[in-house]
Amino acid sequence: MDSIKEYLDKNKDRFLDELVDILKIPSISADPAYKGDMLKAADAVKARLLEAGCDTAEVSPTPGHPVVYAEKIIDKNLPTVLVYGHYDVQPPDPLDLWDSPPFEPVIKETKIHPEGAIFARGSCDDKGQMYMHVKAMEYMTQNDELPCNVKFMIEGEEEVGSEHLDWWIKENKEKLQNDVILISDTGMISKDTPSITTGLRGLSYVEVEVTGANRDLHSGLYGGAVANPLNILSEMIAQLTDENNHISIPGFYDNVENLSDEERSKMAEAPFSLEEYKEKLDIRDVHGEKGYSTLERGSIRPTLDVNGMWGGYIGEGAKTVLPSKAYAKISMRLVPNQDWKEITELFKKHFESLAPDSVKVEVKPHHGGYPYVTPIDTIGYQAASAAYEETFGKTPIPQRSGGSIPIVSLFEKELDSKIILMGFGLDTDAIHSPNEHFGIWNYLKGIETIPWFYKHFTEMSKK
Amino acid sequence: MDSIKEYLDKNKDRFLDELVDILKIPSISADPAYKGDMLKAADAVKARLLEAGCDTAEVSPTPGHPVVYAEKIIDKNLPTVLVYGHYDVQPPDPLDLWDSPPFEPVIKETKIHPEGAIFARGSCDDKGQMYMHVKAMEYMTQNDELPCNVKFMIEGEEEVGSEHLDWWIKENKEKLQNDVILISDTGMISKDTPSITTGLRGLSYVEVEVTGANRDLHSGLYGGAVANPLNILSEMIAQLTDENNHISIPGFYDNVENLSDEERSKMAEAPFSLEEYKEKLDIRDVHGEKGYSTLERGSIRPTLDVNGMWGGYIGEGAKTVLPSKAYAKISMRLVPNQDWKEITELFKKHFESLAPDSVKVEVKPHHGGYPYVTPIDTIGYQAASAAYEETFGKTPIPQRSGGSIPIVSLFEKELDSKIILMGFGLDTDAIHSPNEHFGIWNYLKGIETIPWFYKHFTEMSKK
Numbered sequence: 001m002d003s004i005k006e007y008l009d010k011n012k013d014r015f016l017d018e019l020v021d022i023l024k025i026p027s028i029s030a031d032p033a034y035k036g037d038m039l040k041a042a043d044a045v046k047a048r049l050l051e052a053g054c055d056t057a058e059v060s061p062t063p064g065h066p067v068v069y070a071e072k073i074i075d076k077n078l079p080t081v082l083v084y085g086h087y088d089v090q091p092p093d094p095l096d097l098w099d100s101p102p103f104e105p106v107i108k109e110t111k112i113h114p115e116g117a118i119f120a121r122g123s124c125d126d127k128g129q130m131y132m133h134v135k136a137m138e139y140m141t142q143n144d145e146l147p148c149n150v151k152f153m154i155e156g157e158e159e160v161g162s163e164h165l166d167w168w169i170k171e172n173k174e175k176l177q178n179d180v181i182l183i184s185d186t187g188m189i190s191k192d193t194p195s196i197t198t199g200l201r202g203l204s205y206v207e208v209e210v211t212g213a214n215r216d217l218h219s220g221l222y223g224g225a226v227a228n229p230l231n232i233l234s235e236m237i238a239q240l241t242d243e244n245n246h247i248s249i250p251g252f253y254d255n256v257e258n259l260s261d262e263e264r265s266k267m268a269e270a271p272f273s274l275e276e277y278k279e280k281l282d283i284r285d286v287h288g289e290k291g292y293s294t295l296e297r298g299s300i301r302p303t304l305d306v307n308g309m310w311g312g313y314i315g316e317g318a319k320t321v322l323p324s325k326a327y328a329k330i331s332m333r334l335v336p337n338q339d340w341k342e343i344t345e346l347f348k349k350h351f352e353s354l355a356p357d358s359v360k361v362e363v364k365p366h367h368g369g370y371p372y373v374t375p376i377d378t379i380g381y382q383a384a385s386a387a388y389e390e391t392f393g394k395t396p397i398p399q400r401s402g403g404s405i406p407i408v409s410l411f412e413k414e415l416d417s418k419i420i421l422m423g424f425g426l427d428t429d430a431i432h433s434p435n436e437h438f439g440i441w442n443y444l445k446g447i448e449t450i451p452w453f454y455k456h457f458t459e460m461s462k463k
Numbered sequence: 464m465d466s467i468k469e470y471l472d473k474n475k476d477r478f479l480d481e482l483v484d485i486l487k488i489p490s491i492s493a494d495p496a497y498k499g500d501m502l503k504a505a506d507a508v509k510a511r512l513l514e515a516g517c518d519t520a521e522v523s524p525t526p527g528h529p530v531v532y533a534e535k536i537i538d539k540n541l542p543t544v545l546v547y548g549h550y551d552v553q554p555p556d557p558l559d560l561w562d563s564p565p566f567e568p569v570i571k572e573t574k575i576h577p578e579g580a581i582f583a584r585g586s587c588d589d590k591g592q593m594y595m596h597v598k599a600m601e602y603m604t605q606n607d608e609l610p611c612n613v614k615f616m617i618e619g620e621e622e623v624g625s626e627h628l629d630w631w632i633k634e635n636k637e638k639l640q641n642d643v644i645l646i647s648d649t650g651m652i653s654k655d656t657p658s659i660t661t662g663l664r665g666l667s668y669v670e671v672e673v674t675g676a677n678r679d680l681h682s683g684l685y686g687g688a689v690a691n692p693l694n695i696l697s698e699m700i701a702q703l704t705d706e707n708n709h710i711s712i713p714g715f716y717d718n719v720e721n722l723s724d725e726e727r728s729k730m731a732e733a734p735f736s737l738e739e740y741k742e743k744l745d746i747r748d749v750h751g752e753k754g755y756s757t758l759e760r761g762s763i764r765p766t767l768d769v770n771g772m773w774g775g776y777i778g779e780g781a782k783t784v785l786p787s788k789a790y791a792k793i794s795m796r797l798v799p800n801q802d803w804k805e806i807t808e809l810f811k812k813h814f815e816s817l818a819p820d821s822v823k824v825e826v827k828p829h830h831g832g833y834p835y836v837t838p839i840d841t842i843g844y845q846a847a848s849a850a851y852e853e854t855f856g857k858t859p860i861p862q863r864s865g866g867s868i869p870i871v872s873l874f875e876k877e878l879d880s881k882i883i884l885m886g887f888g889l890d891t892d893a894i895h896s897p898n899e900h901f902g903i904w905n906y907l908k909g910i911e912t913i914p915w916f917y918k919h920f921t922e923m924s925k926k
Binding site: 029030031032090091093094097159160161187201203205207212213214215216217218219220221222223224225226227228230231232233234235237238239241281282283284285286287288289294295297298301302303304305306307308309310311312313314315316317318319320321322323326327328329331333356357358359360366367401402403404427430431432433434435 | 492493494495553554556557560622623624650664666668670675676677678679680681682683684685686687688689690691693694695696697698700701702704744745746747748749750751752757758760761764765766767768769770771772773774775776777778779780781782783784785786789790791792794796819820821822823829830864865866867890893894895896897898
């Protein structure tokens with residue numbers, strides 16, 4: 001396995017060029033206008049997986065965007081690693097805040113990434129991290145270092161809630177059998193402090209629509225006499241949290257897992273500077289639920305955020321309109337043992353109850369996902385930990401993340417596997433934001449670390 | 464003057480065609496992209512005024528959009544009527560709610576307008592109503608019926624707060640001297656019930672910007688820990704009114720003119736059906752300040768409306784973003800004796816005080832205008848009333864409107880004139896909304912009534 005560093009040195013320019021080619025494809029799953037690009041991205045991933053040494057690969061249709069599936073079975077008696085990733089990306093807007101176009105990747109040095117970082121939508125989340133696995137596979141097959149079977153499942157609907165994956169997994173249950181599932185779609189604490197994500201929050205995502213009069217009205221003639229959906233929606237949103245930033249939806253906290261004081265003090269040991277955090281974000285103060293620290297608010301506590309809101313005149317200048325409609329996209333991050341379907345129902349019921357008679361309200365559930373926690377005493381976790389030790393020279397820290405990967409709890413339920421989240425991104429990579437980027441150092445470090453996981457996992461499995 | 468009906472019959476098709484030509488020009492003052500069309504519209508108005516019999520006409524520049532000025536002085540000893548109107552229009556969006564393109568006028572019959580109505584942005588507000596005066600002028604000069612001097616001042620910034628008119632009026636004070644100012648930029652109760660607008664509300668229009676972190680963030684990683692500007696802006700807007708829909712800005716009501724019980728019961732006599740009102744707007748209930756009727760809420764009471772609000776992801780599907788910024792356009796309608804500059808300051812101070820330390824807030828004043836009330840015992844009002852009696856066979860009802868025309872109080876202050884608001888639009892004309900239209904009957908009735916005003920005003924002035 002020592003040849004991995006040499007292989008990386010020799011091939012790193014090509015590894016970057018190949019990633020750049022994939023990043024150029026605007027595979028935005030949320031927008032139907034990019035359906036053709038979604039297929040183009042799926043085809044590219046399939047081709048690269050075959051080149052990397054997979055025996056078979058296919059673009060497998062779903063009622064939405066297709067899943068790319070590939071595999072190399074060397075011996076049925078050896079363990080099988082299933083790699084999951086996604087080739088779809090978040091919409092890039094607001095476009096005017098990007099320093100370079102989101103689908104024209106450029107490499108630039110930053111303070112955190114003096115070796116350079118690739119700036120493009122999807123560079124970190126998740127094309128860059130997914131492609132580390134493809135290149136690790138190439139190394140292992142080219143150098144006779146693949147110690148076990150491997151399956152790839154790269155989906156196209158992660159950013160829209162993996163809507164059809166449930167169906168697809170059930171359809172392909174036999175084919176997907178594995179001993180561990182490996183995912184790189186999260187981050188680590190810093191380049192000096194490797195970490196493995198052991199917890200993810202769940203998600204409930206809804207869209208709400210408030211309707212006043214049947215048409216836009218003149219605010220001079222009707223203002224003050226007819227309900228303004230924007231004022232009303234603001235008032236309704238304000239009522240979703242109380243003065244301590246607790247969520248006011250009845251029943252919302254009923255099943256929330258409360259950590260013990262011991263667990264909370266262990267969490268508090270993670271390296272974290274509130275001053276640095278505020279400075280990086282340029283905020284005078286943090287903002288969150290009373291009684292919890294910033295780290296806790298962002299990981300073990302549920303949240304409610306307006307992700308988008310609009311209505312009325314939003315162009316240049318002034319228009320004295322009393323709009324007919326107001327809209328908001330609202331998402332809630334959930335923690336163990338909240339059930340996203342139950343929470344969505346509680347939200348809907350409560351939100352509708354807040355509406356005065358002067359408006360009509362519609363709540364449309366978008367999608368959701370269950371929270372997940374990885375046990376650290378499994379072979380999967382131990383193998384991952386050993387792999388980081390090989391390449392970072394340090395034991396990684398187990399860490400709960402505030403993000404959500406809906407697939408994770410679905411995998412556990414349908415395939416009865418443990419999921420290992422080996423993420424190589426950084427907090428500062430601006431995923432889901434303008435100027436998303438992924439450090440070249442991180443990209444190469446990921447490719448270097450992954451084969452060690454295969455080695456240790458196979459060896460530990462034999463014992 | 465009896466020849467006016469005959470003249471209308473003979474020329475009405477041409478009168479319509481000429482208006483259609485002007486409506487085709489997208490003279491949107493709020494959007495800099497339409498600067499060329501603004502000039503095109505000004506040139507067209509100038510040309511039509513010369514054709515209608517004015518001796519001189521000019522497109523007079525301002526630091527913003529130009530004013531069209533024209534006049535015909537027949538005898539310095541006779542009274543002078545100054546006609547005001549505007550050639551700019553409101554932005555047409557949301558475009559997808561128009562049944563036909565806003566700048567491709569079409570004539571269609573409606574329930575209220577069986578004679579047909581012209582559908583186009585500006586058809587009623589104010590190109591259609593302004594053009595009635597041009598055609599009334601044509602009739603009077605062609606038929607030797609012009610009894611006095613006339614001046615026209617047609618501006619291009621009414622829909623953006625007449626920003627440079629103050630300057631322009633001061634520059635042209637001598638030239639603008641007059642005995643009465645005549646404006647058709649309001650409505651009447653119904654085709655059966657003529658009315659003259661005797662009051663207008665003032666306006667304060669501001670834009671607010673709430674900033675959280677210095678970039679859009681992933682709502683999974685930062686949600687719950689960092690302020691969400693959309694949640695915060697909603698909470699701040701909710702705090703601008705109380706549970707009785709009173710405005711909570713300290714000092715806001717200090718100078719509000721309170722009507723006597725007698726005045727309020729006189730107002731309550733105006734024909735109004737709450738059931739019809741709700742049915743037309745398709746609302747289950749009205750919504751407004753406790754203790755006041757719908758008519759009062761829309762005319763004699765001040766208001767606060769969010770005219771537009773936006774932030775975060777507003778495209779198709781879902782994006783789990785914690786936005787960096789949230790915006791709202793907010794306007795307040797003011798009543799006598801509120802000072803819009805003072806109110807704007809009160810709003811700014813209060814709004815800034817509502818912001819928690821976790822966000823930055825900016826309040827940008829857009830524009831404003833003073834409220835106005837016309838006395839009904841003036842020659843101007845009496846002449847207008849007599850004119851309606853000639854053509855409608857009924858005495859018009861004096862009525863307070865909820866809308867604002869910032870110029871009106873400016874005129875009174877700078878030119879020391881009384882302003883007569885002879886509006887021929889209807890409530891249902893959808894001004895500032897999609898599918899704005901103006902009844903052909905109303906257009907022709909306006910052209911018929913205006914010359915009678917000149918006749919009566921000149922005769923009453925001689926006494």
